[in-house]
Amino acid sequence: MSSSGAGLLASEFPPSVEEFFPPALFGLDGWLTKFTIFAWVAVGVLIVFFLAASRNPKIVPTRLQWMGESIYGFARDGIAVPNLGHEGVKFAPYFATLFSFILLTNLFSIVPFFQISPNAHIAFPILLAVISYVIFNYVGIRKHGLVKYVKTAVVPNAPWYILPLLIPIEFFSTFIVRPVTLSVRLFANMFAGHMILLVFTLGGFALLGANAWYIQSISVLSWLLAIVLTFLEALVILLQAYVFVVLTSSYIQGALAEEH
Amino acid sequence: MTESPQRPRDDGQDHATGSNTGWLAVSYLIAGMAVWGFVGWLIDRWLHTGGAATAVGIVIGAAGGVYLVVRRMGS
Numbered sequence: 001m002s003s004s005g006a007g008l009l010a011s012e013f014p015p016s017v018e019e020f021f022p023p024a025l026f027g028l029d030g031w032l033t034k035f036t037i038f039a040w041v042a043v044g045v046l047i048v049f050f051l052a053a054s055r056n057p058k059i060v061p062t063r064l065q066w067m068g069e070s071i072y073g074f075a076r077d078g079i080a081v082p083n084l085g086h087e088g089v090k091f092a093p094y095f096a097t098l099f100s101f102i103l104l105t106n107l108f109s110i111v112p113f114f115q116i117s118p119n120a121h122i123a124f125p126i127l128l129a130v131i132s133y134v135i136f137n138y139v140g141i142r143k144h145g146l147v148k149y150v151k152t153a154v155v156p157n158a159p160w161y162i163l164p165l166l167i168p169i170e171f172f173s174t175f176i177v178r179p180v181t182l183s184v185r186l187f188a189n190m191f192a193g194h195m196i197l198l199v200f201t202l203g204g205f206a207l208l209g210a211n212a213w214y215i216q217s218i219s220v221l222s223w224l225l226a227i228v229l230t231f232l233e234a235l236v237i238l239l240q241a242y243v244f245v246v247l248t249s250s251y252i253q254g255a256l257a258e259e260h
Numbered sequence: 261m262t263e264s265p266q267r268p269r270d271d272g273q274d275h276a277t278g279s280n281t282g283w284l285a286v287s288y289l290i291a292g293m294a295v296w297g298f299v300g301w302l303i304d305r306w307l308h309t310g311g312a313a314t315a316v317g318i319v320i321g322a323a324g325g326v327y328l329v330v331r332r333m334g335s
Contacts, residue, residue, distance in 0.1 A: 083280075156331060165296075165324045173291035173328075181287065243279070250280040 022121075035118040042104045042118070046097075072096045075245065083249040084256070091252060094135070099245045102128065102186070106237040109194055110230050117237075120190040122183065129183035132248040140255030149255070174254075182247060189240045193233045200226035285329045292325025293318050 022033040053068025061069060075096035080088035105124070108114035118124045140149040154170045155163065204222035207215055300317020304310065 156328060158327075158331060162324075162327070165320065166328060168295045168299075169288065169292045169321065169324050169328060172295045173287045177287045177291050177294075181283075246279060247283060250283075 034116070035121045035124065038108055038114060038116075038118045039105065039124065042101060042108070046100055046104060050100075071100055075099050079245055079249050083246070083253050087256065088249070088253075091249065095245050095249060098128070098132070098248065099241055102244055103238065103241040106190060106241055109190060109197075109237065110233050115197075116194050117190045119186050119240075120194045122187045125183035125186040125190075128186070128244070129179045132182060132244075132251065133179040136248070136251040136255045139252055143256055152257075153255070178251060182244065186240050186244055189236055193236055196229055197226055197233065200229060281333055284332065288328045288332075289322065289325040292321035292323075292328070294321070296321030296324065 022035060025032045025034070025037070049064075050068055053064045057065055072092065076089060076092035079095050079099075080092040082088075084091060102119065105118050107117075109117040109120065137149075140153070143149070144152060153174050154167055156166050156170055158166055200222050204219040204226065207219035207222055210216055297314055297318040300314040300320075303313040303317070307313070
């Protein structure tokens with residue numbers, strides 16, 4: 001997966017499974033890839049941004065302070081408090097961090113020269129989902145104790161004779177489906193978005209390389225679609241960052257709830 | 261945002277719970293079919309029943325999933 005159009009054109013056609021693995025940088029045994037660098041860039045940008053935004057706060061905020069406060073305010077008043085009540089305020093920093101990190105890394109998929117998101121590599125969504133998974137389980141266990149937490153999560157309010165049927169479903173749904181869908185949803189959206197933009201951009205070049213003018217002229221249509229789909233991708237980027245955080249908050253809410 | 265804490269909170273709540281409910285329902289239906297379908301598949305392997313137990317397991321699991329969805333969201 002090369003980042004620039006020229007690099008992509010030079011790649012093998014048809015693409016093989018090898019394309020899924022980005023080349024190692026500086027010959028470092030494959031652990032340092034483009035995705036690693038992008039994740040570092042995202043972390044660096046977010047640290048600098050929030051430090052600059054929260055440094056020397058004013059009653060009448062500067063533009064930067066306003067931006068930082070809106071992101072935090074959105075995570076707190078738009079996600080944490082509606083889902084978790086006043087207890088939710090203490091989760092707002094995590095939600096704000098999660099939201100801004102996913103949003104920025106997702107955004108890389110339509111930023112020139114980045115053009116692919118680390119979240120298009122399944123490892124990054126898995127790690128993010130694991131963090132949320134550990135948090136919601138930890139919070140639930142700390143509040144209810146291990147036995148009561150698992151019991152509340154797994155035993156639904158139903159007649160005893162139907163419980164053997166339902167308990168495995170509840171267990172599977174809460175402890176296995178949740179982290180899997182959380183990570184796969186983000187990964188698949190970013191990966192599919194990248195593929196679609198790739199298909200229409202490269203398709204334009206492939207059509208241009210044809211040997212008849214009426215096929216070559218279709219390449220304009222292909223590139224036009226690539227531009228339109230970039231805007232669609234921008235929508236998906238925002239939506240997936242939001243969905244990830246909202247679901248995390250809803251899982252925490254479920255873990256803290258007294259009864260179902 | 262500070263002068264009226266009640267209004268944005270209500271808006272957010274409706275929206276958030278709507279999508280949560282949707283994902284929860286999907287999760288139950290998938291989990292139901294996956295768990296009992298897998299149990300049925302194991303029984304198939306054990307008794308060489310050629311897929312019949314898997315089919316029954318998936319149907320039972322789907323029924324259980326639907327039951328849980330109705331139970332959680334109907335009340």
